Amino acid sequence: MLKKFAIASALIAVVASTSMAQSVCLPAPRLLTTMPMGGQVGSEFDVAITGQTIENTEQLLFSSPKITATPKLDASGKPLANQFVVSIAADCPPGIHTARVMSRLGISSARVFTVSDLPEVTQTKPSASVETAMPIEINSICNATLPVRAANHYSFSAKKGQRLVVDCAAPGIDSKMNPVLILADAQGRDMLVERRGGALDYTVPADGDYTVKVHDLTFKGGAECFYRLAVQEVPADAPLARLPSTRAVGSFSWPPTGLAAEASASETEPNNDRETVQAITLPCDIAGSFFPAADVDAFEFTAKKGEVWWVEVASERLGRPTDASIIVQQVIGEGADEKLVDLVELSDIASPIKRSSNAYAYDGPPYNAGSTDILGKMEIREDGKYRLQITDLFGGTRIDPNNVYRLIIRQAEPDFAVVAWPLHMVLRNGDRNALSKPLALRGGSTVALEVVAVRRDGFNGEIELTLENLPDGVTTTGLKIPAGKARGLMLVTAHQDAPRGLTMAKFTATATIGDKPVTHPCHVASVAWPVTNAWSEIPAPRLLADIPVSVGGSEFAAITIAPTEEKVWEAKAGETLKIPLQHVRRGEFSGTLLGLRTMGAGFEGVPKFDLKLNEDASEAILDLAKLKTPPGDYTIAFYGSAVAKHRDNPDRLVAAEAAHAQAQQTVTDLTAEVTRLANETATASPDQKADSQKLADAVAAEKKAADAALAVAAAELAKAKKSTQPKDIADIVISQPISIRVSQGESK
Structure with a gap:
């Protein structure tokens, strides 16, 4: 163990410089590309990968056990670096899955891997002209990468009357490409163009050969601009089905618990004005669409004074590019005497916590837990008739029947949904990094997940957090989401002797609603690409399909901060609680002080204090009188930003x-x-x-x-x-969790 400590590379120090040469975040394994990006059920094929800090890769792993991989071997039987043979079982569910690698530092970030039921091919060379167009079959998928400042061309033969859908999966599978699709004739003359990320829906007018051109909106290209191009024949009356896509972070709050898979009613067109308004009764569950362009759907119902109804709309959370808006008005009088009195206007679900504004300095995470959908309340002031109108705020130019919505009006059904992501914070002056942070733990380290709740229908209680099924030597502590608040933390700690390991963890959140405990899964989100500067590139967060936790076993945290005893630290309300801390140091430091703040409900007001890095111990002082801490049990931790003089591997x-x-x-x-x-x-x-x-x-x-x-x-x-030369790297230092019990003080 002493030898391992001697070669520890996670060397953390005080932030003593704002030099722009300073990097952010200790190295973490990140899977960047796979080629191809998916495959057909029941098939076996070669996959090549690229990534950051993925040396000594042992395994290519997938979120579904129906997808497996083995290293590809050369002629002598030795594994080829970063090449695998992937097998997809015949009963693997089609759709979005994720791929990761297990490397020297542990589990990597995820990359989307899609399974289809169509034959698939991989393009091996560019097809930059009509003359060099790659032939493809109808009802197949091509995995490809865009050349820089050029387009790829594909050719196929079709017959008169065929309805063909040409679709390109790119942003929805983690690509940095914004696809432009062009359907052309055999000579390359354009016939149909889609520049907004949609699909081409075309009925073939005559037998013949046709061309598809694919390029990026700004003609970007390279390994990060990958895509899956599908050309499919579909029945003339079939709805347009798109290639599968990842889920936006804000979609974690949908659907409500117990919601039926299908709505019990549908909007009936025309229902756009008072003459054609659609009558409904409350409660209701209605499926509709923002179609045609500038569509306004009007519904009318009666309600009684004092009734309280909750209104929820899902559209963006169904994967549509929409921004729903509702106005509810009381209808007084009839015909020419009709008068409308505003009752309530409902719009976006606000992010429960402040998200990044992309300002100069970090001012919030790059994750938006809110949505352009609707979740709000309408309180009936008088008996009478009411009219609800719903529209897409930016639907004036959108002519897409697939822009569907689901409108639910219900009496209160208090509930909640939670999502988590790795903690981000100010690491240096002006830092606004948005880096994927897989739970690849170093021995002796504690990392934090920020957990955010969307509360539904007036639920206001506290929410407990639990992360289970962990590798040996890894423990977790949930800093609960307090009553009336939206944010909590999950602390994940690897013991310094934790062996190398990997598990798929189970993350849940539990609250008491009424008199019954209610437990929901906690979704986890990550950015698709490591963004070192959000000014130069917009982060693209999405939800993940699983929650792997690993211990690399090859590196250690340079400092572990922990209480001197593993116990509950007790004090009476109004007293001063002193907690002695020990420092386990495993590397050199460029400074002597580390400024620490306190995390944990009710303790954020503890003044920042300094820890001396050249000493083995320090003391945290909590003034419970100033904090006005009521009796109860609490869990806290201390955290600060630091600089590592890191030696890579x-x-x-x-x-x-x-x-x-x-x-x-x-x-x-x-x-x-x-x-x-x-x-x-x-x-x-x-x-x-x-x-x-x-x-x-x-x-x-x-x-x-x-x-x-x-x-x-x-x-x-x-x-x-x-x-292996030391490099200054800023990162987050978090102490091990500390349990506190405050008892009732003496009355005065």
């Missing part, structure tokens, strides 16, 4: 030095042997000279190969020395 240097020393010794030994054999040949008898020369030549050839191997080893040693 020092084991690589150890191995390179050993390999270089061995190669050098081999050359030394062979040099001596060549000299010996040369002397022996020179003095050999005529009968022995030929054999001696043959042996000398063989050893000389060995020496030549050893010289080449030494050159390779020397080059690798130089690279290892360079890559």
